[in-house]
Amino acid sequence: MEKELKLMKGNEAIAEAAIRYGADGYFGYPITPQSEILEYLMEADPEKSTGMVVLQAESEVAAINMVYGGAACGKKVMTSSSSPGISLKQEGITYIAGAELPCLIVNVVRGGPGLGTIQPAQSDYFQAVKGGGHGDYHLIVLAPASVQEMADFVGLGFDLAFKYRNPAMILSDGAIGQMMEKVELMPYQKRSEDLPSWATTGKPETRERNIITSLDLDPNAQEKFNQKLIQKYREIEEKETRYEEFQTEDADFIFVAYGTSARICQKAVQLAREEGIKVGLLRPVTLFPFPKRRLNQLADKVKVMMAVEMSAGQMVEDVMLSVNGKTKVCHYGRMGGMIPTPDEVVENLKQIIKGE
Amino acid sequence: MEKELKLMKGNEAIAEAAIRYGADGYFGYPITPQSEILEYLMEADPEKSTGMVVLQAESEVAAINMVYGGAACGKKVMTSSSSPGISLKQEGITYIAGAELPCLIVNVVRGGPGLGTIQPAQSDYFQAVKGGGHGDYHLIVLAPASVQEMADFVGLGFDLAFKYRNPAMILSDGAIGQMMEKVELMPYQKRSEDLPSWATTGKPETRERNIITSLDLDPNAQEKFNQKLIQKYREIEEKETRYEEFQTEDADFIFVAYGTSARICQKAVQLAREEGIKVGLLRPVTLFPFPKRRLNQLADKVKVMMAVEMSAGQMVEDVMLSVNGKTKVCHYGRMGGMIPTPDEVVENLKQIIKGE
Amino acid sequence: MAKVKGAVVIDTEKCKGCEVCVVTCPTQTLALSHEVNGKGYNYSYSANPEACIGCANCAVVCPDGVITVYKMKVE
Amino acid sequence: MAKVKGAVVIDTEKCKGCEVCVVTCPTQTLALSHEVNGKGYNYSYSANPEACIGCANCAVVCPDGVITVYKMKVE
Amino acid sequence: MTEEIIIAGFGGQGVLSMGKIMAYSGVMQDMEVSWMPSYGPEMRGGTANVIVILSDERISSPIIRKFDTAIILNQQSMDKFEDTVKPGGILIYDSNGITRHPERGDIAIYRIDAAEEASKMKMQKVFNMIVLGGFMKVKSILKMDNVVKGLKKSLPERYHNLIPMNEEAIKRGMEIVMKVN
Amino acid sequence: MTEEIIIAGFGGQGVLSMGKIMAYSGVMQDMEVSWMPSYGPEMRGGTANVIVILSDERISSPIIRKFDTAIILNQQSMDKFEDTVKPGGILIYDSNGITRHPERGDIAIYRIDAAEEASKMKMQKVFNMIVLGGFMKVKSILKMDNVVKGLKKSLPERYHNLIPMNEEAIKRGMEIVMKVN
Amino acid sequence: MAEFNPKDIIKPENLVYRKSKVLTDNVMHYCPGCGHGTAHRTLAEVIEEEELQSRTIGITPVGCSVLMYNYLDIDMQEAAHGRAPALATAVKRLMPDRFVFTYQGDGDLAAIGTAETIHTCNRGENILILFVNNGIYGMTGGQMAPTTLLGMKSSTSPYGRDAATMGSPVKMADLVALLPGTCYVTRQSVHTAAGVRKLKKALKKAVEYQNKNMGTCFIEVVSNCPSNWKMTPVAANKWMEENMFPAYPLGDIKVPAGE
Amino acid sequence: MAEFNPKDIIKPENLVYRKSKVLTDNVMHYCPGCGHGTAHRTLAEVIEEEELQSRTIGITPVGCSVLMYNYLDIDMQEAAHGRAPALATAVKRLMPDRFVFTYQGDGDLAAIGTAETIHTCNRGENILILFVNNGIYGMTGGQMAPTTLLGMKSSTSPYGRDAATMGSPVKMADLVALLPGTCYVTRQSVHTAAGVRKLKKALKKAVEYQNKNMGTCFIEVVSNCPSNWKMTPVAANKWMEENMFPAYPLGDIKVPAGE
Ligand SMILES: Cc1ncc(C[n+]2csc(CCOP(=O)(O)OP(=O)(O)O)c2C)c(N)n1
Ligand SMILES: Cc1ncc(C[n+]2csc(CCOP(=O)(O)OP(=O)(O)O)c2C)c(N)n1
Ligand code: SF4
Ligand code: SF4
Numbered sequence A, B: 001m002e003k004e005l006k007l008m009k010g011n012e013a014i015a016e017a018a019i020r021y022g023a024d025g026y027f028g029y030p031i032t033p034q035s036e037i038l039e040y041l042m043e044a045d046p047e048k049s050t051g052m053v054v055l056q057a058e059s060e061v062a063a064i065n066m067v068y069g070g071a072a073c074g075k076k077v078m079t080s081s082s083s084p085g086i087s088l089k090q091e092g093i094t095y096i097a098g099a100e101l102p103c104l105i106v107n108v109v110r111g112g113p114g115l116g117t118i119q120p121a122q123s124d125y126f127q128a129v130k131g132g133g134h135g136d137y138h139l140i141v142l143a144p145a146s147v148q149e150m151a152d153f154v155g156l157g158f159d160l161a162f163k164y165r166n167p168a169m170i171l172s173d174g175a176i177g178q179m180m181e182k183v184e185l186m187p188y189q190k191r192s193e194d195l196p197s198w199a200t201t202g203k204p205e206t207r208e209r210n211i212i213t214s215l216d217l218d219p220n221a222q223e224k225f226n227q228k229l230i231q232k233y234r235e236i237e238e239k240e241t242r243y244e245e246f247q248t249e250d251a252d253f254i255f256v257a258y259g260t261s262a263r264i265c266q267k268a269v270q271l272a273r274e275e276g277i278k279v280g281l282l283r284p285v286t287l288f289p290f291p292k293r294r295l296n297q298l299a300d301k302v303k304v305m306m307a308v309e310m311s312a313g314q315m316v317e318d319v320m321l322s323v324n325g326k327t328k329v330c331h332y333g334r335m336g337g338m339i340p341t342p343d344e345v346v347e348n349l350k351q352i353i354k355g356e
Numbered sequence C, D: 001m002a003k004v005k006g007a008v009v010i011d012t013e014k015c016k017g018c019e020v021c022v023v024t025c026p027t028q029t030l031a032l033s034h035e036v037n038g039k040g041y042n043y044s045y046s047a048n049p050e051a052c053i054g055c056a057n058c059a060v061v062c063p064d065g066v067i068t069v070y071k072m073k074v075e
Numbered sequence E, F: 001m002t003e004e005i006i007i008a009g010f011g012g013q014g015v016l017s018m019g020k021i022m023a024y025s026g027v028m029q030d031m032e033v034s035w036m037p038s039y040g041p042e043m044r045g046g047t048a049n050v051i052v053i054l055s056d057e058r059i060s061s062p063i064i065r066k067f068d069t070a071i072i073l074n075q076q077s078m079d080k081f082e083d084t085v086k087p088g089g090i091l092i093y094d095s096n097g098i099t100r101h102p103e104r105g106d107i108a109i110y111r112i113d114a115a116e117e118a119s120k121m122k123m124q125k126v127f128n129m130i131v132l133g134g135f136m137k138v139k140s141i142l143k144m145d146n147v148v149k150g151l152k153k154s155l156p157e158r159y160h161n162l163i164p165m166n167e168e169a170i171k172r173g174m175e176i177v178m179k180v181n
Numbered sequence G, H: 001m002a003e004f005n006p007k008d009i010i011k012p013e014n015l016v017y018r019k020s021k022v023l024t025d026n027v028m029h030y031c032p033g034c035g036h037g038t039a040h041r042t043l044a045e046v047i048e049e050e051e052l053q054s055r056t057i058g059i060t061p062v063g064c065s066v067l068m069y070n071y072l073d074i075d076m077q078e079a080a081h082g083r084a085p086a087l088a089t090a091v092k093r094l095m096p097d098r099f100v101f102t103y104q105g106d107g108d109l110a111a112i113g114t115a116e117t118i119h120t121c122n123r124g125e126n127i128l129i130l131f132v133n134n135g136i137y138g139m140t141g142g143q144m145a146p147t148t149l150l151g152m153k154s155s156t157s158p159y160g161r162d163a164a165t166m167g168s169p170v171k172m173a174d175l176v177a178l179l180p181g182t183c184y185v186t187r188q189s190v191h192t193a194a195g196v197r198k199l200k201k202a203l204k205k206a207v208e209y210q211n212k213n214m215g216t217c218f219i220e221v222v223s224n225c226p227s228n229w230k231m232t233p234v235a236a237n238k239w240m241e242e243n244m245f246p247a248y249p250l251g252d253i254k255v256p257a258g259e
């Protein structure tokens, strides 16, 4: 079947992609700037076509726990929200990670802290990548930089989540959620009826009962479980790190940026190169796992790495941890819903170069 | 008045210290291993003596939002919980940070993720220090290593919280919460009737109305607010970093550990020195602000820094960020409610030295 | 017999033209103007000022509190 | 007349000695032993086995499901 | 080539769909496009605006603060966006309801009395297409046949019979737009 | 000097308060002490245990897995803790309800029939003090006058009249404890 | 009769109605005809008339009325979505002599805030909960609320609310009236002058009961959302009378014993 | 009459009661006399008798019964505190032919989980909520629950629950019975054989109604907590009859129309 070209909002692309991918269920609660995901799904009414369940929950807390229940049945279920709603979901998220359940969580980030602003931001990086919930766990975090990737990462997120029995998150922002862009949509896939062997689906005589829990009262057992999780995360780091590079081959300087910021930096690279500054861009596509090794390699030959984020400086810590002092790392950020312009970014780089 | 010597659980010490300090209110929900805080307060019934309000909320979400309301009145209010309950509080916490309200939050950490175990752990470091909620904010995080400090940090926490209009957190664990130790209690202080000028207390004719909010629909204004917060955090880093050192003067190796782990490392220092290994301990007392500068200085003269944590490795990232590649940093951790022994720690250090 | 006469002052720049006052007025005093105000709304105005009895119903239902009402007894 | 006779088998090692079965039994068949089991509980036992009518009330209320009941008609 | 456009007016004026048609038309011309509405409680009070970017290269940010072209359909939007046009840029406005006409000398200002024309033509529904025609005349980026294709893509099938009327409106807009300064 | 003790038995046996009195007595001797109960749903089923550490120096962890002395008051605790005594350490147990007596040869084993004694003396309430007496006899760390001071500190004022009875129980415990191996 | 001239009437001594001084001069951001404005104004009048300004602490929700603090000249706190009653609980307990109210929408109070609503009412906190029920999520663009009527279309029930999959309208006032902690539960409206006057009376009662520490007062205002209902304000009010009122009948649901 | 010998009776053909096969052989961690065990067993019997094992998905709460999955030989999910109904909602919607139940304590269902309880019932999810109300938080050591009786002492109401500051016992069954989504709401007990048998009947009805997709079934079991009430099991059951039952009267609160 041919792919279909459409002009869509990032939020709509996620919703449409979920239907086409064959997701089994979506549970959500309205919040700007991502309510279109739920609205689009309600309008599309996939229960009638693919059988996908769409439910407006009474709260984000209920929504994430619905996801827990659905995921425990081995179903492909997802939720979405924006920053304050994602904060409310932290307990549920760590339960899902602790019960090793696959699911997809979308955060269309807005400015914080608190109620903040509804404009785009990237200030939930720590929460997504380091763990906003308690305990040692990680989400697989994907950072789309276009509406196309909003669509594509639904499938990728589910695939990775099921491969590793681990929750995956799409960390987007209000700009990509709200903007319309061209998107090529994959053909409709049939929802799969196969459920994983570990899922709670009703115990037939032929197998032991399945239990989904994150509890282990015995600390010895819990420690073993924690070690198992660490192994899993190592494997994910080994195999699933994804990033994109632009003009890094000859670069003296490198921007490190994801999502909306990466789009801006790509333009900034072009502008800077027009002025003869040899700068490149590394765009992490996965934030966890973070492209540490590649950054460490690049650190050998570049003079400065500049993390550009719509935050006070969060991902920059992972950049620093990656290069471990090998090269200078600095940060340029806008906050509270402000988006940097390419000129601004170049200007800032020039200041840094001057200061060298 | 003389100080009073008692044998108390860490949890009880917090409760008693809150009464003596003159806290105005406590709002909490039971969860092991910290329910004694609420229970002790209910038994002590300070409403009758000092006038302190104690209320069992219907949930952790309600409790943290009660704290928000009380703090917005300029009152000295606090809550406590353990890991899953603290995860539920993340939205409330970022609201409090975003509204610049002072309050005290106690986390008596247990093993995670999810329901995990009820045994002690230190795996909520990221959540506490990097921000488990959304947006760019920080808590002031204090890490007591004894029942005495459980008592002392109540006052310190409130003082810092009010000085900077910022929520403070005591990040403890099940061991320190549940153990009894000697504690010297401060005398009872009278609850202060003075309320800060910014507090919502009813608008007299003599001033403009006070508004407590974390909302700014205009991204420009929100960004200015974010910048103000960054300034505040810088000032806190400048002025409020606290740590303790043991035998670091001549050390070739340094343990970095807080709370329960620091106690164990202190013993490990002693054991290792008996074997002729020159090791010292740096114990961060404040986790945010983290003693970055001091660690960076120490990095000039030590061969290895070993972060010892009851986690898969969280604080170790801040150690690495502090030394920025200047010296080798490694990590030793137990998880899931397991507590390392001093011997184990020494053994691990020896392995590292051998590997050098 | 003493008759009651009323008058309303409408802050037309703040009026959003919702028409709630118009339909509430028992004496059909008010109407929406054909012109728009700075915000683009067809604001409410006293189309039949002599009809007003100063009952204040319009002001009481106005969501934006833009109406002030006066009343006096006239012979 | 046919009479009903019952008998109970109690898994005494699993019994927690809660006494709920004892007070439930309509025929005072059961009692708590003076000895304790491995877990330290004074377990329930059939103190008057001939009284048992096999009504299963004891088993039905036993929180730990440790009682099995048998019944037969005897002449 | 990159064209950065803001369209701003009242909620009911078809601002968002006009932007969408422009974006779809761009797609038909194989351009990169982005369409970014203002969102959230700003909407309360009835204003609406959308940023449309048409470009030959990948678009960096869909949210920008300076524009090549501003299409302005009420006074509030005039107050807000007149200053955001880049020097040398273009401002197109409908004078209906405008109490303070634009004054900048460093940009090209066009006026299009689309509302009046629409009511004259009894085609209030395609008011926004008249405005679009004005834009197409002033900036020859979008070709008519691509706009028609764009209309087809963005209108639900059941409205495709209205496309000729839209086309007509666009053409009328091309005729009535006039340079002011 | 550091003495690491586990006390384990049923909930009603006064395990926790015995530990508390030991800890308070240590405080009276100017020692560092820690008292750490097992907590949480382990308690379901009625077992209780507490780790008491008495030391001249700062105590590192209140939760440890090997002990100098184990004081064991029921079979379940015997099963769980016999192996946790350090070689050369001490195990003190009450034989009441014990079905499998301790067997290790590398530790010193003492038996104290405190339950029996308490019921003989009609002093069930101070059963745990008899056990404490046994410990004090076997390990001369805590001095009687400090224990009395400790009792005063840990008992509410209204129970201070019971202190002589407690003292008597301790003394009795010292008498009846006997070495088994 | 002399030629009529309104100028003769418009004199300070003839003033019968002016906007409350407890309202600021800020233009409210609400859509034309939205009941929030009327509810704000009525509350402001009561605060003014009862001389409560200096001892009132108000709590705004997340919802269209999130910016209420820009319009009422009193000390206010802006709560997280659904949590206003928790804030109010603490405020009132810590400052028992203050007049404390929450102002909440139906999404806020009846969806995400259900637990806080129920338990605050159950504890009988001495506060006023002013609940503006417009049957929809206004702020976020017209999604279904727990109070949305059956068959009603919203952006998340585009084919109408369906009881089988979305449940039926939740009648929070009826639920909280069952709890011993509430002393006064009533349902009012603000689209007619008579309605507003009744609401004002209800608010005054709530002030009185709060002064006497009688428990939680819960006042529901059945209101409109012209924008998201996609109607003119006048049509919306008519629709409300015909559709909302039968589901949410106006009047007292619970009054203190002996009243 | 011949000398009586029980051995003559204890033969497979005379078996009248044995523990359900849906119960595992694990020793339950509950305190002696705790009603949780009886409730588990009764539910297991119904699952066995109705042949539901292969299509049952159960959800355990956080509470004393958190380890229920060790005792019932069925597929189970362990929910976060209070959220079991949310899990169950998703499970049932995604697998409509499964028998889905939640098992929840009073802290879980009536405190932190209030919103999930109310809204799951309001949506009329076709699930069974089995609510074990022992008037206290068992798991965490005897703190006050929303269902704790007035005057009752707990570790967080050491001087007895006081209506003025702590509110009155919340009657969840009565609240959810008001919601159109529930089809069957009943209150049962497990401390007598008659009580257990009635509970079993109620459970079978719930299975039937769920099979027919009639809405939410809500079965409350008024139960004990000997350990935290600090009574022997027998005394606790007596106290329960005398104190809990007047506040939480046993019997049906809502039955499907026409039953
Ligand atoms: C935790 C969280 N979830 C969701 C939102 C988004 N949100 C803001 S207001 C609102 C609902 C508003 O509806 P309602 O309470 O009925 O008030 P109205 O706007 O209709 O007055 C929602 C869902 C939020 N701000 N925070
Ligand atoms: C978010 C969260 N808060 C609190 C707890 C602690 N906790 C565990 S069970 C429980 C209450 C148990 O009481 P109830 O629901 O009545 O069940 P019972 O134990 O009496 O059967 C609490 C508060 C937790 N695990 N998670
Ligand atoms: S005061 Fe009364 S009569 Fe006069 S305009 Fe207003 S509503 Fe009409
Ligand atoms: S079966 Fe009936 S008669 Fe027999 S012991 Fe049990 S309760 Fe008693």
Ligand code: SF4
Pocket (backbone or CB within 6 Å): D010, D014, D015, D016, D017, D018, D019, D020, D021, D022, D043, D044, D061, D062, D063, D064, D065, D066, D067, H033
């Ligand atoms: S009811 Fe069961 S556990 Fe309780 S005493 Fe009887 S047999 Fe033992």
Ligand code: SF4
Pocket (backbone or CB within 6 Å): E044, G029, G030, G031, G032, G033, G034, G035, G036, G064, G134, G138, G139, G224, G225, G226, G227, G228
């Ligand atoms: S969206 Fe609805 S509730 Fe909000 S201001 Fe507009 S009309 Fe009022």
